[in-house]
Amino acid sequence: MRRRIAPYLLVLPGGLWLIAFLVVPLVFMASVSTQEGDIVNGFAQTFRFANFADALTEYRTQFLRSAGYGLAGTVLTIALAYPVAYWIAFKAGRRKSTYLLLVLLPFFVSFVLRTVSWKFLLADDGILLQPLKSAGLLAQDFHVLQTTAAVVGGLTYNYLPFMVLPIYVALERVDPRVVEASQDLYASRLTSFTKVVLPLSLPGVFAGVLMTFVPMTADYVNAAILGGPANTMIGNIIQTEYLVNNDYPAGAALSFTLMAAMLIGIFVYARALGTENVLEAAAR
Amino acid sequence: MTEIQAGRGAAVAAASGDSQVPAIELDGVVKEYQAQGEVVQAVKGVSLSIAEGEFFSMLGPSGCGKTTTMRMIAGFEDPSRGTVRLHGQDVTDVPPNKRDVNMVFQSYALFPHMSVWENVAFGLRRRRVPAQEIKNRVGAILEIVDLTGREKRRPREMSGGQQQRVALARALVNNPRALLLDEPLGALDLKLRQAMQMELKRIQREVGITFVYVTHDQNEALTMSDRIAVMNDGLVEQLAGPREIYERPATTFVAGFIGTSNLLSGTAERVDGGTALLRVGERGRVLVPVGDDVRQGGAVEVTVRPEKIRISVEEPAADVSAVPGTVAEVVYLGTYNSYAVNLAGGAEFTVFEQNASNSDITAERGASVWLSWQPQHSYAIGS
Ligand SMILES: Nc1ncnc2c1ncn2[C@@H]1O[C@H](COP(=O)(O)OP(=O)(O)O)[C@@H](O)[C@H]1O
Ligand SMILES: [Mg+2]
Numbered sequence: 001m002r003r004r005i006a007p008y009l010l011v012l013p014g015g016l017w018l019i020a021f022l023v024v025p026l027v028f029m030a031s032v033s034t035q036e037g038d039i040v041n042g043f044a045q046t047f048r049f050a051n052f053a054d055a056l057t058e059y060r061t062q063f064l065r066s067a068g069y070g071l072a073g074t075v076l077t078i079a080l081a082y083p084v085a086y087w088i089a090f091k092a093g094r095r096k097s098t099y100l101l102l103v104l105l106p107f108f109v110s111f112v113l114r115t116v117s118w119k120f121l122l123a124d125d126g127i128l129l130q131p132l133k134s135a136g137l138l139a140q141d142f143h144v145l146q147t148t149a150a151v152v153g154g155l156t157y158n159y160l161p162f163m164v165l166p167i168y169v170a171l172e173r174v175d176p177r178v179v180e181a182s183q184d185l186y187a188s189r190l191t192s193f194t195k196v197v198l199p200l201s202l203p204g205v206f207a208g209v210l211m212t213f214v215p216m217t218a219d220y221v222n223a224a225i226l227g228g229p230a231n232t233m234i235g236n237i238i239q240t241e242y243l244v245n246n247d248y249p250a251g252a253a254l255s256f257t258l259m260a261a262m263l264i265g266i267f268v269y270a271r272a273l274g275t276e277n278v279l280e281a282a283a284r
Numbered sequence: 285m286t287e288i289q290a291g292r293g294a295a296v297a298a299a300s301g302d303s304q305v306p307a308i309e310l311d312g313v314v315k316e317y318q319a320q321g322e323v324v325q326a327v328k329g330v331s332l333s334i335a336e337g338e339f340f341s342m343l344g345p346s347g348c349g350k351t352t353t354m355r356m357i358a359g360f361e362d363p364s365r366g367t368v369r370l371h372g373q374d375v376t377d378v379p380p381n382k383r384d385v386n387m388v389f390q391s392y393a394l395f396p397h398m399s400v401w402e403n404v405a406f407g408l409r410r411r412r413v414p415a416q417e418i419k420n421r422v423g424a425i426l427e428i429v430d431l432t433g434r435e436k437r438r439p440r441e442m443s444g445g446q447q448q449r450v451a452l453a454r455a456l457v458n459n460p461r462a463l464l465l466d467e468p469l470g471a472l473d474l475k476l477r478q479a480m481q482m483e484l485k486r487i488q489r490e491v492g493i494t495f496v497y498v499t500h501d502q503n504e505a506l507t508m509s510d511r512i513a514v515m516n517d518g519l520v521e522q523l524a525g526p527r528e529i530y531e532r533p534a535t536t537f538v539a540g541f542i543g544t545s546n547l548l549s550g551t552a553e554r555v556d557g558g559t560a561l562l563r564v565g566e567r568g569r570v571l572v573p574v575g576d577d578v579r580q581g582g583a584v585e586v587t588v589r590p591e592k593i594r595i596s597v598e599e600p601a602a603d604v605s606a607v608p609g610t611v612a613e614v615v616y617l618g619t620y621n622s623y624a625v626n627l628a629g630g631a632e633f634t635v636f637e638q639n640a641s642n643s644d645i646t647a648e649r650g651a652s653v654w655l656s657w658q659p660q661h662s663y664a665i666g667s
Binding site: 178186 | 380382386389391394395407410411454458
């Protein structure tokens with residue numbers, strides 16, 4: 001009897017925590033999302049599901065933009081993280097942990113502070129652009145901030161380690177003998193990479209995608225600090241609805257729509273990759 | 285099957301023009317590693333020549349440089365000094381993917397993300413062999429290693445023995461001019477190991493490819509090989525056929541490493557007609573064939589196999605080697621008994637004696653006995 005209870009006892013603290021701080025607010029928010037009213041006269045539950053439709057039509061652009069930024073950021077992150085992870089896993093010798101620490105080092109500084117520093121660095125008359133403009137190398141109206149590039153760049157920078165780490169772990173696990181075996185079987189270095197190392201490291205890439213795409217798409221800090229009005233993401237809209245417009249039902253409906261979209265996305269993604277099709281395709 | 289033979293036939297025909305050219309030659313090969321700022325010599329100068337179609341073994345204790353030597357043949361390590369030649373061609377600077385030899389790794393190193401079929405077809409695909417031929421050759425080799433019907437399995441879904449055969453098939457399907465096997469049976473249990481030894485030998489006969497076989501198991505090397513290089517500490521101690529290695533070990537190391545061997549050292553009291561006489565203790569005398577280099581008064585080390593020794597209570601005739609001693613231990617081992625005997629000169633000998641149906645244990649523990657053997661059954665080491 002005791003033995004059956006023990007596992008549940010272990011789950012209890014964490015479980016209670018999740019119920020108190022995740023499930024309860026979620027239920028509360030779900031209820032808010034179908035209410036009507038305003039901050040002055042109060043909100044009343046009317047089960048107005050049209051809140052969802054309204055939110056979606058009104059902010060369709062921001063939804064799509066967020067997905068687009070998330071996608072672009074993820075692709076850029078893979079492109080930057082893979083070579084770094086590869087180099088650390090195979091070429092760094094005994095210094096592996098040092099380089100991993102270096103990759104992580106900027107992340108001991110707060111997310112917001114780092115993004116603000118980027119703003120400072122890239123400001124129109126900041127330490128980077130000002131000298132170039134004075135030297136006539138750049139047009140006077142050239143700017144980096146308030147552009148898509150700045151926001152996607154910020155996202156890429158901020159989430160890079162979440163891609164480097166899982167790819168590194170996957171590459172670390174590739175048996176060097178298996179790579180040698182491919183070379184023994186007449187594979188060039190490039191073929192050995194495309195047929196053996198890359199397919200074996202794909203699970204790390206997939207994990208990295210999950211860990212970067214989701215938070216990037218829901219991010220609002222980068223758009224708020226590095227972007228302009230044309231770069232507003234869905235996270236910024238939700239923030240505005242809650243804190244500026246005090247339109248809680250609209251904010252809740254948007255949040256739930258975003259969450260549902262993410263969950264469906266993740267589910268489809270996991271289903272597509274969960275099978276071994278990807279690997280089989282890679283084996284050819 | 286036919287494809288395999290046809291392909292092999294072509295390769296043999298191409299090579300037969302100069303069939304005297306050894307399949308593999310190592311010439312003064314040295315491999316040094318930098319380890320914690322120190323230079324470690326894993327291989328200290330190995331020269332050997334392996335003939336086409338030979339089953340050649342490298343035998344030695346763990347850490348003696350077998351794997352390193354083999355990896356230099358395969359091209360995974362660059363020799364610090366020396367030359368590697370494959371079929372007369374200097375390949376010292378040729379990368380592994382351009383060498384016409386294939387390796388079976390100790391850990392198999394199968395591609396975990398590929399099916400058995402894809403694993404085996406890997407080399408052929410890299411060489412752009414036509415699809416139909418790949419199909420035929422993979423099918424044929426899987427039949428040889430008895431894995432037909434398992435093509436779609438993943439390596440991890442197979443037993444150790446099956447994985448071993450996939451690794452073998454993956455290398456053999458390419459008709460390499462030599463196959464390098466690094467302790468291929470090391471991970472298998474004894475029964476499977478013995479079955480695979482027969483299997484490997486059969487396959488080698490069937491395909492006629494040069495096998496270079498690394499093992500630390502002396503029985504394996506003795507039963508399978510045409511020739512054996514016994515290695516120790518980065519050097520080849522002896523290179524000879526199994527019988528010679530067993531019966532005429534060239535060094536004390538080989539004598540000790542191969543089977544149970546008895547060693548006795550003494551001073552040559554007399555040398556005449558290629559035979560030396562040694563005194564052991566007060567009454568013991570050992571006659572042993574020696575080379576010209578042994579003179580009267582020189583030190584001689586003698587080895588004799590346990591099964592060549594007779595144990596008796598009475599002093600034997602004068603024309604044999606005979607040394608008195610005390611029985612320290614008797615172990616009954618089914619078809620024979622094993623005796624540990626402390627000799628008068630201080631050496632400890634092991635003696636195996638057949639259990640003939642009518643004989644009881646010849647001597648009990650603590651009994652004083654004589655050990656004797658024919659002089660031609662003993663060897664002076666290094667002569
Ligand atoms: N990459 C390496 N770096 C340093 N020392 C090595 C390396 N590879 C092998 N050695 C050393 O070389 C010696 C021979 O190793 P190895 O060829 O693997 O022996 P074996 O296969 O006979 O067990 C060992 O002492 C081993 O520690
Ligand atoms: Mg080894």
